Amino acid sequence: MKARFMKNKRLYIGAVISAVMVLFAVTGMFFTPYDPNAMDTSAKLAGISLKHLMGCDNFGRDILSRVLSGLGTTMLVALGTVFIGIFFGTLIGAFTGYYGGVADEILMRFNDAVLAFPSLLLALVFISVMGSGKLNVTIALGILFIPSYARIMRGEFLRCKNLDYVRSARLMGASDIRIMFVHILPNTLQVMLSTIAIGFNNAVLAEASMSYLGIGVQPPDSSLGRMLSEAQSYLFIRPGYAICTGTAIALLILGFAMLSEGLEKNA
Amino acid sequence: MLDVIDLNIEFHDHLTPETVVYDFDLHLEEGEIVGIVGESGSGKSMSALAIAGLLSRKQMKKRGKILFDGVDLLTCSRNVLRKYQGNDICMVFQEPMTSLNPVKRIGWQVGESLRIHTSLTEDEIREKVLKILKDVELDDPEGVYDKYPHELSGGMRQRVMIAAALVCDPKILIADEPTTALDVTVQAQIIRLLKHINKKRGTAILFISHDLSVVRKLCSRVLVMYQGRIVESGEVNEVFDSPKKEYTKRLISAIPKMEKLEYER
Numbered sequence: 465m466k467a468r469f470m471k472n473k474r475l476y477i478g479a480v481i482s483a484v485m486v487l488f489a490v491t492g493m494f495f496t497p498y499d500p501n502a503m504d505t506s507a508k509l510a511g512i513s514l515k516h517l518m519g520c521d522n523f524g525r526d527i528l529s530r531v532l533s534g535l536g537t538t539m540l541v542a543l544g545t546v547f548i549g550i551f552f553g554t555l556i557g558a559f560t561g562y563y564g565g566v567a568d569e570i571l572m573r574f575n576d577a578v579l580a581f582p583s584l585l586l587a588l589v590f591i592s593v594m595g596s597g598k599l600n601v602t603i604a605l606g607i608l609f610i611p612s613y614a615r616i617m618r619g620e621f622l623r624c625k626n627l628d629y630v631r632s633a634r635l636m637g638a639s640d641i642r643i644m645f646v647h648i649l650p651n652t653l654q655v656m657l658s659t660i661a662i663g664f665n666n667a668v669l670a671e672a673s674m675s676y677l678g679i680g681v682q683p684p685d686s687s688l689g690r691m692l693s694e695a696q697s698y699l700f701i702r703p704g705y706a707i708c709t710g711t712a713i714a715l716l717i718l719g720f721a722m723l724s725e726g727l728e729k730n731a
Numbered sequence: 732m733l734d735v736i737d738l739n740i741e742f743h744d745h746l747t748p749e750t751v752v753y754d755f756d757l758h759l760e761e762g763e764i765v766g767i768v769g770e771s772g773s774g775k776s777m778s779a780l781a782i783a784g785l786l787s788r789k790q791m792k793k794r795g796k797i798l799f800d801g802v803d804l805l806t807c808s809r810n811v812l813r814k815y816q817g818n819d820i821c822m823v824f825q826e827p828m829t830s831l832n833p834v835k836r837i838g839w840q841v842g843e844s845l846r847i848h849t850s851l852t853e854d855e856i857r858e859k860v861l862k863i864l865k866d867v868e869l870d871d872p873e874g875v876y877d878k879y880p881h882e883l884s885g886g887m888r889q890r891v892m893i894a895a896a897l898v899c900d901p902k903i904l905i906a907d908e909p910t911t912a913l914d915v916t917v918q919a920q921i922i923r924l925l926k927h928i929n930k931k932r933g934t935a936i937l938f939i940s941h942d943l944s945v946v947r948k949l950c951s952r953v954l955v956m957y958q959g960r961i962v963e964s965g966e967v968n969e970v971f972d973s974p975k976k977e978y979t980k981r982l983i984s985a986i987p988k989m990e991k992l993e994y995e996r
Contacts, residue, residue, distance in 0.1 A: 628824055628830040629831055631785060632824060632895070634816070635784075635817060635821065635822050636816065637816035637817035638817075639847075647835075650835070651833065653834070
C-alpha cells in the first residue's frame with residue numbers, strides 16, 4: 465500500500481482532496497449551519513467568529529453556509545456540463561473515428577469551427593439567447609465542451625479500430641454498433657477518465673467565471689463564482705470573504721487536477 | 732464448399748492502382764486442410780483476409796468470386812456476410828498477444844460469437860465456452876474463464892483464440908500463420924491441436940504459413956504463392972517431392988536439413 469502510494473502520490477492526494485470537497489458539497493445540499501439565504505442585518509460583514517466560522521457577507525448571510533451550498537451548485541453545473549460533453553462527444557467521436565470518410569470530414573471541420581471561437585464568448589451568446597439560470601448555463605457549457613471531447617474520443621476510436629482484437633470481433637460477425645460500444649469503448653476508459661477530470665475542472669472554472677460576470681447562476685442561488693464577484697467589493701474590509709471562497713475553488717480544481725494527472729500517469 | 736475463382740485484389744489508395752493478388756483460385760472441401768505457402772508479401776494473407784471478408788470495401792477493388800455454399804461473399808450485403816462470419820468462417824491471427832481484448836475476460840470473449848449468432852442464455856453460453864476451452868486442451872478451463880488476457884502466456888492465448896474461433900462450430904477455420912509468434916515446442920502443440928480439431932470436428936482448415944515443414948506435416952494439399960500469383964498447387968507430397976516450377980524447387984531447397992548439419996559437424 466505504501467509503495468503504491470509513493471509511486472503515484474498525485475493520484476492519492478488528488479483523490480483525497482476531491483473526495484473531501486465532494487463530501488462538503490453533498491453535506492451542503494442537506495445541512496448548512498445557517499440558511500444560506502437568511503439575512504441577519506445585525507451581522508453584516510461580521511468577522512470570523514465561533515458563531516460564523518467564515519464570517520458574514522454584506523447582507524449578513526453566513527459565508528460558510530453559502531460556500532457549502534455554492535460548492536454543490538458549482539459541482540452540479542460542472543457534472544452536468546461534463547456529462548453532456550462526454551455523452552455527445554463520445555457518440556460523435558465513435559462514429560467519426562470508426563467510420564471515417566465524408567461524415568467524419570464534415571463533422572470535424574464543424575468541430576474546428578466551434579473550437580476556434582473563444583468559449584466564454586460563445587457561452588455568452590447561448591445565454592443571451594436562452595436566458596440565464598442554472599440549467600441553461602449547464603446546457604450552454606455542455607454544448608461548448610462537446611467538440612474537445614469528440615476530438616479526443618475520435619482519436620481513441622481511430623487508434624482502436626484497426627487493432628487485432630477489433631478485427632477479430634468484426635470477424636465474429638459483430639455489428640458495427642456492437643464493436644464500437646462493447647469492444648472499443650471499454651478500452652478508451654483510461655483516456656476518458658482523465659479527460660473527464662480535466663473537463664470537470666474547466667467546467668468549474670467556466671461556471672465560476674460566468675457567474676462572476678453575472679451571466680451564470682442567478683441570485684439568490686449561491687455559487688462560488690458569484691460569491692467571489694460579490695466579495696471583491698469588500699476585499700479590503702473583509703478579505704476573509706474572498707479568501708474563503710477563492711480557496712474553495714482552488715482546492716476543488718487542485719484535487720481534480722491531481723486526480724487526472726495521477727490517472728494519466730497510472731495508464 | 733468454398734470456391735474462390737479468379738480473385739484479383741487491387742489497392743486504390745494511391746494514384747496508380749496496385750494489384751497484390753492475381754487470379755487466385757482455391758477449392759476447399761469439407762474437412763480438408765489446405766496450406767498456402769510463400770514468402771512475405773506474396774499475397775497469401777491478403778487472399779485469406781479477402782475470404783474472411785475483412786478487407787475494407789472502399790479502397791480495394793476485388794474482382795472474381797468467393798463462393799461459399801453458392802453465395803458470393805464479395806457481392807452479398809454486409810448483413811449476409813456478417814451471418815457467415817464467426818458462424819461458418821473463422822480466423823486465427825498471427826499475433827496472439829494483441830488479438831484478445833485486454834479489458835474483457837477470456838470467457839466473455841470466447842462466448843462472443845455465440846452471443847452474436849445464437850439466442851442461447853448466458854448459462855448455456857458459459858457451458859459451451861467451458862467445453863470448448865477444455866477441447867483446446869487448456870489445463871484449467873474454469874480458471875481461464877475468469878482471467879484477463881495479460882494473465883495468460885502466448886501459447887495459452889493462441890489456444891483461446893482457436894477456442895473463440897471454434898465455439899460456433901464453423902465449417903472453415905482460416906489460420907493465418909498461427910504459430911509464427913510462438914516458440915517451437917508450443918508450435919508443435921498448436922499444430923497437433925489443429926490436426927486433432929480437424930479430425931474430430933471435420934472443420935476445414937486453410938493454413939497459411941511460410942514454414943514448409945509444418946505445412947508438409949499438416950496439410951493434404953498446398954498452394955505455393957509468389958508475387959501475388961499461385962505458381963504451383965497440388966497434393967502436398969507431389970509438390971514437395973517433385974516440384975515442377977523453379978521457384979518451388981528453390982523454396983524447398985531452402986528448408987534447413989537437420990541430418991546434413993549433423994553430418995557436417
